[in-house]
Amino acid sequence: MSYRIGLVGKPSVGKSTFFNAATINDVPEGAYPFTTIDPSLGEAYVRTDCAAPEFGRTCQPSVGKCADGTRFVPVKLVDIAGLVPGAHEGRGLGNQFLTDLNETDVLVHVVDFSGTTDAEGEATEGHDPREDIDFLEEELDAWYLDILRKGIRRYEDKELSDPDPEDVLGEQLSAFGISPAEIKQVILSVDLPVEPPAWDEQDQRTLAQEIRKRTKPMVIAANKMDVPAAQENWAEITDDPAYDHLTFVPVSAHAEKALKNGAEQGVLEYTPGSDEFEITADLPRAKKTGLEQIRTFVEEYGGTGVQQALETAVFDVLDLKAVFPGSASGDWTNGPFRDCFLLPSDATAEDFAYHLHSDIGDGFLHGIDCRNDRQVGADTVLDHRAVVEVVSTTQ
Ligand SMILES: Nc1nc2c(ncn2[C@@H]2O[C@H](COP(=O)(O)OP(=O)(O)OP(=O)(O)O)[C@@H](O)[C@H]2O)c(=O)[nH]1
Ligand SMILES: [Mg+2]
Incomplete structure (x- = not known):
């Protein structure tokens, strides 16, 4: 079994650019909303130091690859269609999106930190990325709450036969990958009685949110960090105590894509995730200038952030x-x-x-x-x- 990372976010934040940079697949990218309709599944990698050199061996990976003592372990990456407010009520691509989400173990929420796209993914200026961060959490919570309430109604219908609440809720919430025993744990962790009819509106919300956090842990990929406005937003948002509960990784999916393309074309040497690369061909001046800007970026941020976001999702969040x-x-x-x-x-x-x-x-x-x-x-x-x-x- 291979772990699945879902790339989520509103339209036009750079999910497909990130996906194409991190995998060998190629799906359409575009500056218009809903460029992606079907989720695309690809293979990406997380890095770990290979153990073979400590044993004086050269490894022979059956899957993934190894480069200079760094092992690239495969994980599945899913590029999910853009999410707009109201998706849990079927807006945008609605429920299909939510079904695709269910198959993931951890989310990378791609956020346009440059503030150049509005809530629906259309071009704008000065949009506050915090709105996007909030909306995704709210949208997921609303969806979890809907399903939780169905479970509570189901329990109330069956109450006379005295079933275990966690079993009835577990059946309703099984698509979220949570077992009855885990549901009971979550109920107790938020100090509620294991008695669904006793929960008021706020209790239901708290519980839905707690189950969402448990089953869909996430990291924020602060994308488009190559744009100066994004760097200003980064400073402000990572300093905002309201967002302390989240893990942020600065990313330029564009930069990773350019380096990957350059390596494929044989004009530069680059190992994904590295904070350096070497230009090995004579390039036109404009291209060289573009790459030098990327060099400044990767030196400052310790890489393009694409690998770092995946590894934070796998090793820290999950x-x-x-x-x-x-x-x-x-x-x-x-x-x-x-x-x-x-x-x-x-x-x-x-x-x-x-x-x-x-x-x-x-x-x-x-x-x-x-x-x-x-x-x-x-x-x-x-x-x-x-x-x-x-x-x-x-x-
Ligand atoms: N400056 C900058 N632009 C980026 C970056 N990543 C993506 N973009 C641009 O943002 C636009 C949207 O990118 P996509 O990858 O198609 O976005 P998406 O999130 O997949 O969009 P939907 O499929 O419509 O939901 C494109 O014009 C990309 O070139 C980045 O790191 N920096
Ligand atoms: Mg897309």
Whole structure:
């Protein structure tokens, strides 16, 4: 299973530009709203230091790639159609959009920090990006609230047969990827009784919002940061305490796209995510000037922000870690360091075994930490970039 990152936001913020820069796909981009109608699914990567060099090996990735000791681990990226206010009531591309959202594990909310597009994605000036940040959260919350209320009504209809509230709500909310046990946890975490008829309007809102935050964690990609007005908005918004609950990454999807194109055309050398690149061909003056502006940008911001946004989503917001299946004896029949898996940060050695295969999990005896040859027990929580051999009765 591969994690799915959804690119969301109002029209014309640069979702498709970001998508094309981060994946090998090519979907239309344009300065008019709803350029994208069908969500496009592509493969992107998150970087982690490869473990192979520490073992004096050259890795042979079965998926993704490795460049100069940096492993690029695949994740799925979905370019979702632009969202306009009222989508939960079917406005714009409405409900289809919300269905596509459901299949994602984490969101990158692409926001036009330059303020040059209005709420509907039409050209303007001086638009406050905070409005877009608020509207997306409100729109998602309104949608969650609708479904939660359906669940509450359903519970009230069945109340005589005394069902467990979390089971009835769980059935209604299952599309959000939340289990009845997790729903109960969320209810208790906001200090509500596990009694749906006792919840007033505000309780319902609080609960819907809490479930949304839990099931759709997000990072804000502050896009178009190559425009000076965006840099001013960045300074103001990241300083605004009302937005402390969000994680922001400065991005220029344009810059990433230009560097990717240049690398494909063989006129420059660039590794995605890097804060430097080398021009290797004689270019016309205008092109060279454009690239020098990008150089100033990546030096100042530590990259174009596209890779950084994906990695913040995966490693910080979704809180995953990378784990390499290892060989304590150094015997690699299928090639060294073929795999690198993404697992929740609390995953144990036994969870890792189950991730490899249910039979390996069922027969789990112990793990071996290949860095120091020590045994690790079933309940040991693995470190980020752990290299572990699983010893199982079924291997
Ligand atoms: N200056 C600047 N412009 C950008 C950047 N990223 C995208 N744009 C421009 O913004 C416009 C919209 O880009 P798209 O990628 O089509 O936007 P979208 O969010 O996919 O739009 P819809 O599909 O209509 O929802 C295009 O003219 C892009 O060239 C950026 O980093 N900087
Ligand atoms: Mg688009």
